[in-house]
Amino acid sequence: MKGKVLKLLRQNDNTFLSGEKISNELNCSRTAVWKHIKALRNEGYDIIAVQNKGYQLTKSAYLLSEHDIYSRIKKNDLFENVVYHNSVTSTQTVAQQLANEGVGEGTVVVADEQTGGKGRLGRVWDSEKGAGVWMSLILKPQIDFRKAPQLTLLTAVAVTRAIESVSGLPLSIKWPNDLLVNGKKLCGILTEMQADPDRVQSVIIGIGLNVNHGGFPDDLSEIATSMNIEAGKPFNRAEVIAAILNEFSWLYRTYLSQGFSLIKPLWEAHAVSIGKKIVARSTAGTTEGYALGIDDEGVLLLQDNQGETHRIYSADIEFK
Ligand code: BTX
The missing domain is CATH 1.10.10.10 (Winged helix-like DNA-binding domain superfamily/Winged helix DNA-binding domain)
Incomplete structure (x- = not known):
């Protein structure tokens, strides 16, 4: 057949x-x-x-190759080294190994397929061969480890701006790590860190972006979408990757030199979580209330029904 x-x-x-x-x-x-x-x-x-x-x-127009990605990266970009694999368990694991072996900041690991793609909290990230951008960025920022979650928000801004410029699709950011189009998940971000008590050693930022999927397995079809489904045409993944890396580079350099305050308004401009009634679930428990916004550290401020404001560092949120 x-x-x-x-x-x-x-x-x-x-x-x-x-x-x-x-x-x-x-x-x-x-x-x-x-x-x-x-x-x-x-x-x-x-x-x-x-x-x-x-x-x-x-023909090979939509195939991915290290050379194609590399040839599209702008001069003076942060990312000078592209490590490409046809198939890996998870680009996060490969990137973490490289960082442990001493590979410096500015390496990006890209795979055409992940057989064990990771979401947060042990969840699975569906990473179909040939269809998406599955990549991990190796960073070694000289920052306090408490600030690492800001990099998730920065990444959300970078991907949003890149996708909008490549495709014209309107993206919204659901705190902290989901990028949505028409209410469905287009992209997820996973930030993993290794740190000493006060300093970050390495931060690996995983980006899972659905690009040329024509459909999804039954369990995801209601909640997931792709650029192809939304725009009605396929995209060259190397071009998408280069656009993300280029946006990320200048935002990251701005962040390192001037802090989160310049990134915050860019994030807020795309945020759908703010000003809404939400439920935040984390390992610490469930809090329900009104999302006031994020503070200068990128922490979510949630006012509960008694009027008390909670600072939420990490959680899954649902709209009420
Ligand atoms: P998350 O825990 O916020 O989201 C995981 C949830 O999203 C799953 O439980 C499922 O419901 C749904 N989901 C799974 N696959 C997809 C998909 N392809 N599209 C939309 N929804 C999906 C989000 O975690 C962080 C994901 C990061 C993935 C990247 S890919 C490159 C890098 N390597 C790796 O192993 N992970 C990261």
């Missing part, structure tokens, strides 16, 4: 073939078609999927 799907795609080279047409021709369900497409991608076939258009077998 997989071979028949491939044959149909080949017969329709350079045009889109709808999932419905394939399922009718081959007398199988559209879910079955999607599974075969995924299997073909795993074998290295470059198939793009666009909502309302269908599938197309393409």
Whole structure:
């Protein structure tokens, strides 16, 4: 059956073939078609999927390579070293190992696929081969470890600005680490740190961005989206990565020289959590109330129903 799907795609080279047409021709369900497409991608076939258009077998335009990423990075950028893998368990683990071995700030680890992508608190990050940007940035900032969460907010600003400039899609930031389009999750950020009692040794920032997905597994389809689904066209992932790294570089340098106060208004301009009734869940417990904003440290200020203001450093939030 997989071979028949491939044959149909080949017969329709350079045009889109709808999932419905394939399922009718081959007398199988559209879910079955999607599974075969995924299997073909795993074998290295470059198939793009666009909502309302269908599938197309393409040449290498949307393949990712270290060289392509590197060639797009601007001179004097922070990131001079790109480490690329076809498949890894998690780019976070690879980046942490490199940082431990003494690799300095400004290295980025990118993978075409993660077989054990990590979310926060032991959750799983779905990282389909060939579809997204799965990357980890190695940083060694000379800052107090309590300030590391500010880097999550800075990253959210960098990715938001980059995606808006590449695609025109309007993104909103849900504190602290979700980037949403039309209320669905486009990108997640995972900040992991190694620190001495007072100083940060390394910060690894993981960025998981859904780019060319045409659909998601059942458990994610209600909550996740991709640039392709929202914009109705695929994107060159190397271009997206370079745009993110370029935005990140100047924001990070601004942050190191002038602190969080210049980043804060950029973050606030895209924040959807502020001014809303929310529930914040963390290992310390659940707090319900009104999100007043973030303070100069990037900490969420939540006023509970008794009028008391809580400082929330880390939590999952839900809108009421
Ligand atoms: P999080 O814990 O905030 O979100 C994880 C939750 O998001 C999952 O439980 C699931 O509900 C949902 N989810 C899983 N995969 C996806 C997806 N592809 N799109 C949308 N929603 C999804 C967010 O954690 C931080 C994710 C960072 C991922 C990057 S990828 C590069 C780096 N390497 C690595 O292993 N992790 C980071």
